[in-house]
Amino acid sequence: MGQIGNEVARILTKTFPDKVRMCCLSAVAAGSKTHVDIFRKARAVIAINGCQLMCASKVLREKGIAPTYEIVVAKEGVDKLPTLDFDEEDVQRIANKISTEFIQKFQQ
Template identity: 25%
Template sequence: MAEETKCACGSANVAIFPCAGAANVGQLSNKIAVELDQQGLGNMMCTVGIGARAPRLMKSAEASDRIIAINGCPVKCATKTMELAGFKVGHKIVISELGIKKTKDKDLKDEEVAEVLTKVMEILQSE
């Protein structure tokens, strides 16, 4: 079965909430969430919508079996947003803890995206 070849996060009911902040690590967070969504490992959702308490988005998050927060830096805005809204975050990933230095550069390098995606996949498979 195809489902068995996917990482432990693979499910129709996995919600992925990225940081999408202004720094490179925030942009990487968003890009990784897009990649995970495109690979069918979860559904990327709007973290800001949770902060705004958008009713439909809140219902979608409530209906999720698992929540992944992909933070850019140690401030952990994505995780905090979800927790302040009352959600339990199963995976709390921080891009800057994966060997990526936080900068103001928003020009993401393909090799950096691939490196971070590999590391995130390893984290999701190990937990």
């Protein structure tokens, strides 16, 4: 599920280079001031969670950052695979959902 979230973030960054930026969530969890500041200064924060544990959202909240938009890949009809493989159609569908529900509306 995390692989899908990562790929979705990459697509959104490429599609909206002036509006979307990926940032290392592991660095945020580790307390990197540089990375935490990137999130704190952002106009909006999209948390792409792989499963219902919502680790991305939790890491952000633990650092005092409230996600503006959250999604859980596992709740989007994606089957968890025991490999790092993923279906490109799932990736594109979720990227389109985030774009339609949030990015395009946020920029208005």
